[in-house]
Amino acid sequence: xxxxxxxxxxxxxxxxxxxxxxxxxxxxxxxxxxxxxxxxxxxxxxxxxxxxxxxxxxxxxxxxxxxxxxxxxxxxxxxxxxxxxxxxxxxxxxxxxxxxxxxxxxxxxxxxxxxxxxxxxxxxxxxxxxxxxxxxxxxxxxxxxxxxxxxxxxxxxxxxxxxxxxxxxxxxxxxxxxxxxxxxxxxxxxxxxxxxxxxxxxxxxxxxxxxxxxxxxxxxxxxxxxxxxxxxxxxxxxxxxxxxxxxxxxxxxxxxxxxxxxxxxxxxxxxxxxxxxxxxxxxxxxxxxxxxxxxxxxxxxxxxxxxxxxxxxxxxxxxxxxxxxxxxxxxxxxxxxxxxxxxxxxxxxxxxxxxxxxxxxxxxxxxxxxxxxxxxxxxxxxxxxxxxxxxxxxxxxxxxxxxxx
Amino acid sequence: xxxxxxxxxxxxxxxxxxxxxxxxxxxxxxxxxxxxxxxxxxxxxxxxxxxxxxxxxxxxxxxxxxxxxxxxxxxxxxxxxxxxxxxxxxxxxxxxxxxxxxxxxxxxxxxxxxxxxxxxxxxxxxxxxxxxxxxxxxxxxxxxxxxxxxxxxxxxxxxxxxxxxxxxxxxxxxxxxxxxxxxxxxxxxxxxxxxxxxxxxxxxxxxxxxxxxxxxxxxxxxxxxxxxxxxxxxxxxxxxxxxxxxxxxxxxxxxxxxxxxxxxxxxxxxxxxxxxxxxxxxxxxxxxxxxxxxxxxxxxxxxxxxxxxxxxxxxxxxxxxxxxxxxxxxxxxxxxxxxxxxxxxxxxxxxxxxxxxxxxxxxxxxxxxxxxxxxxxxxxxxxxxxxxxxxxxxxxxxxxxxxxx
Numbered sequence: 001x002x003x004x005x006x007x008x009x010x011x012x013x014x015x016x017x018x019x020x021x022x023x024x025x026x027x028x029x030x031x032x033x034x035x036x037x038x039x040x041x042x043x044x045x046x047x048x049x050x051x052x053x054x055x056x057x058x059x060x061x062x063x064x065x066x067x068x069x070x071x072x073x074x075x076x077x078x079x080x081x082x083x084x085x086x087x088x089x090x091x092x093x094x095x096x097x098x099x100x101x102x103x104x105x106x107x108x109x110x111x112x113x114x115x116x117x118x119x120x121x122x123x124x125x126x127x128x129x130x131x132x133x134x135x136x137x138x139x140x141x142x143x144x145x146x147x148x149x150x151x152x153x154x155x156x157x158x159x160x161x162x163x164x165x166x167x168x169x170x171x172x173x174x175x176x177x178x179x180x181x182x183x184x185x186x187x188x189x190x191x192x193x194x195x196x197x198x199x200x201x202x203x204x205x206x207x208x209x210x211x212x213x214x215x216x217x218x219x220x221x222x223x224x225x226x227x228x229x230x231x232x233x234x235x236x237x238x239x240x241x242x243x244x245x246x247x248x249x250x251x252x253x254x255x256x257x258x259x260x261x262x263x264x265x266x267x268x269x270x271x272x273x274x275x276x277x278x279x280x281x282x283x284x285x286x287x288x289x290x291x292x293x294x295x296x297x298x299x300x301x302x303x304x305x306x307x308x309x310x311x312x313x314x315x316x317x318x319x320x321x322x323x324x325x326x327x328x329x330x331x332x333x334x335x336x337x338x339x340x341x342x343x344x345x346x347x348x349x350x351x352x353x354x355x356x357x358x359x360x361x362x363x364x365x366x367x368x369x370x371x372x373x374x375x376x377x378x379x380x381x382x383x384x385x386x387x388x389x390x391x392x393x394x395x396x397x398x399x400x401x402x403x404x405x
Numbered sequence: 406x407x408x409x410x411x412x413x414x415x416x417x418x419x420x421x422x423x424x425x426x427x428x429x430x431x432x433x434x435x436x437x438x439x440x441x442x443x444x445x446x447x448x449x450x451x452x453x454x455x456x457x458x459x460x461x462x463x464x465x466x467x468x469x470x471x472x473x474x475x476x477x478x479x480x481x482x483x484x485x486x487x488x489x490x491x492x493x494x495x496x497x498x499x500x501x502x503x504x505x506x507x508x509x510x511x512x513x514x515x516x517x518x519x520x521x522x523x524x525x526x527x528x529x530x531x532x533x534x535x536x537x538x539x540x541x542x543x544x545x546x547x548x549x550x551x552x553x554x555x556x557x558x559x560x561x562x563x564x565x566x567x568x569x570x571x572x573x574x575x576x577x578x579x580x581x582x583x584x585x586x587x588x589x590x591x592x593x594x595x596x597x598x599x600x601x602x603x604x605x606x607x608x609x610x611x612x613x614x615x616x617x618x619x620x621x622x623x624x625x626x627x628x629x630x631x632x633x634x635x636x637x638x639x640x641x642x643x644x645x646x647x648x649x650x651x652x653x654x655x656x657x658x659x660x661x662x663x664x665x666x667x668x669x670x671x672x673x674x675x676x677x678x679x680x681x682x683x684x685x686x687x688x689x690x691x692x693x694x695x696x697x698x699x700x701x702x703x704x705x706x707x708x709x710x711x712x713x714x715x716x717x718x719x720x721x722x723x724x725x726x727x728x729x730x731x732x733x734x735x736x737x738x739x740x741x742x743x744x745x746x747x748x749x750x751x752x753x754x755x756x757x758x759x760x761x762x763x764x765x766x767x768x769x770x771x772x773x774x775x776x777x778x779x780x781x782x783x784x785x786x787x788x789x790x791x792x793x794x795x796x797x798x799x800x801x802x803x804x805x806x807x808x809x810x
């Protein structure tokens with residue numbers, strides 16, 4: 001089903017010095033499935049993260065924030081699928097702590113030095129004992145195997161790598177992600193982990209994680225549902241020979257940011273390409289707004305509209321639904337007579353109505369493609385925003401009506 | 406498909422003295438279909454309306470607002486289906502004006518005394534000439550026939566009546582509505598027309614129309630899409646023997662308001678019962694909020710979530726999706742440990758997690774019903790809100806992927 005998404009090739013995924021991956025079968029939800037991933041990081045690293053804005057943020061997210069805020073040296077990440085440990089109250093926090101404690105024991109560190117992550121069904125007690133029992137039996141894993149281990153309703157594993165030169169020295173960036181449903185910024189049931197062997201100070205990494213997440217993972221929407229467990233983590237192991245990046249005002253910062261953003265964007269787009277039931281990959285660009293916020297509001301009104309998304313599924317250039325969504329996006333003083341609407345390079349609407357030269361066959365040709373762009377020019381300012389989304393198909397309903405059974 | 410919605414019985418729909426209904430076949434989109442309705446009102450009436458907040462508000466909506474603001478005596482409403490005359494710019498306004506002018510000629514009044522309404526596909530030129538040609542050939546119609554004439558993707562016609570005593574005199578209230586898709590408050594592709602033979606001054610009617618629309622038509626959501634054409638109109642013919650209602654501070658005002666609200670609520674609920682692809686009718690009640698706005702935000706987060714709605718369709722008591730939606734509703738200081746979540750009378754979640762006594766069979770029993778209630782107690786104030794919605798089924802996708810073909 002995934003739209004233009006290639007199977008992973010382990011040979012293209014760069015190892016990150018100072019970071020070891022291993023997986024285990026805990027039987028959280030299904031037997032005989034690798035459902036636990038551990039990322040073990042050598043000392044001397046820095047780690048930063050951004051997390052869901054959902055008020056029902058899951059127990060592991062609460063612990064991650066505590067552990068990162070404590071300023072201790074992080075030594076490992078432990079991720080399980082099959083259960084989100086969300087909506088589980090104090091008991092959920094205790095169970096997440098028990099997993100951290102068990103892994104810390106083995107690694108001879110404190111529980112606070114472990115970051116826990118969970119994804120899967122909400123409101124069910126996490127079988128932490130099974131995860132604790134499975135941890136010692138885990139086996140070394142490649143990046144592709146790691147990407148497989150964190151999948152839920154994903155149909156394909158998601159990983160990406162880049163090499164970049166920092167101060168004349170080669171640096172590697174590799175990341176994995178999972179997504180599929182409950183995807184909306186700030187953030188989705190989306191886990192993203194991107195690691196580099198570059199050396200980056202914690203304050204700089206804290207800034208980088210926001211600047212990288214915002215135009216990538218925070219610009220995607222499958223169904224408008226912001227999940228309880230979303231997390232995006234940057235890991236800097238510092239094991240390359242490149243000079244330490246200790247300022248955001250440097251060419252080295254721009255270089256590592258560009259590489260991290262490339263990887264994060266490819267992963268974020270992969271989540272949309274593999275969106276639940278997706279048959280189309282759609283880029284929504286809004287330009288000429290007074291603020292980024294209003295451009296995003298218009299882009300997300302389009303990306304969230306079930307009517308627009310079912311029309312995409314049907315390859316139906318039902319432009320009225322697009323204009324309707326723009327109209328209710330909440331830009332209250334929007335002058336609809338000034339805006340222009342394009343499908344790829346085809347000008348379809350202007351002056352509050354259909355362009356006289358537009359022919360339905362042109363819109364049809366654009367929508368027949370597996371990938372296309374919706375472009376809205378507001379002509380009221382210089383701000384812009386870009387969002388990626390997918391269509392809304394029978395399979396979205398099937399997947400989400402069947403998910404727990 | 407409609408959930409617990411009975412076919413109309415013309416015998417239960419009260420005539421409104423001073424109001425004549427007639428229908429015509431204009432062939433706007435389909436041949437041999439009554440697609441134009443005229444409501445001719447005797448002099449001495451008052452009329453008030455509320456309209457969509459969509460910035461792409463349709464040409465007829467723009468004219469309705471102008472004509473109502475002009476303060477002239479309204480003499481007729483003309484409604485067509487098959488084409489929304491929205492996103493049609495200046496030409497769309499001219500075509501709507503041409504229809505008003507033609508009907509005004511026949512009724513010996515001014516074009517400004519006619520209110521035009523359109524519903525159907527957006528961004529296609531309205532074949533106004535066909536409507537103008539069809540107007541003289543229209544035939545008298547009953548309320549049930551009128552309700553049929555304004556249907557689009559509705560599977561059943563929607564009408565409702567009440568009788569009420571004002572100052573000891575009998576007064577009738579009868580209304581019709583159409584809806585089905587693109588339904589979200591402020592408002593939906595929803596047309597609602599409610600008439601009474603009570604006499605009500607224009608200032609009082611202007612207040613009434615808001616007070617009646619707000620807890621009825623503005624509390625429904627099928628798919629979260631606010632349409633370009635939504636209109637709700639109150640007509641007071643003043644032909645009953647009841648005393649004039651010229652103040653909002655009177656028992657008569659409360660009595661007529663209650664009757665109008667009854668009719669409007671039944672019509673609004675009928676739109677949800679007949680929502681595109683609906684198999685469930687769900688009431689979402691949020692209590693104990695600090696403001697009505699935050700209660701509505703929580704209720705609509707639930708009512709709009711595709712994940713919640715597909716779970717309803719599957720009769721799957723996937724409570725995690727409900728908590729997740731509450732969590733991202735935007736109530737930023739919400740303490741999730743204090744809230745309680747009920748399905749009908751079953752307490753399913755409290756203290757941030759599942760209630761220990763809750764058994765899945767209980768939730769399953771509630772969701773197996775065609776109608777049930779989701780009740781959220783926020784425990785942080787005295788405000789409340791109620792919203793009606795439906796589930797999200799394969800048929801929603803089918804209907805909206807096929808709608809234009």
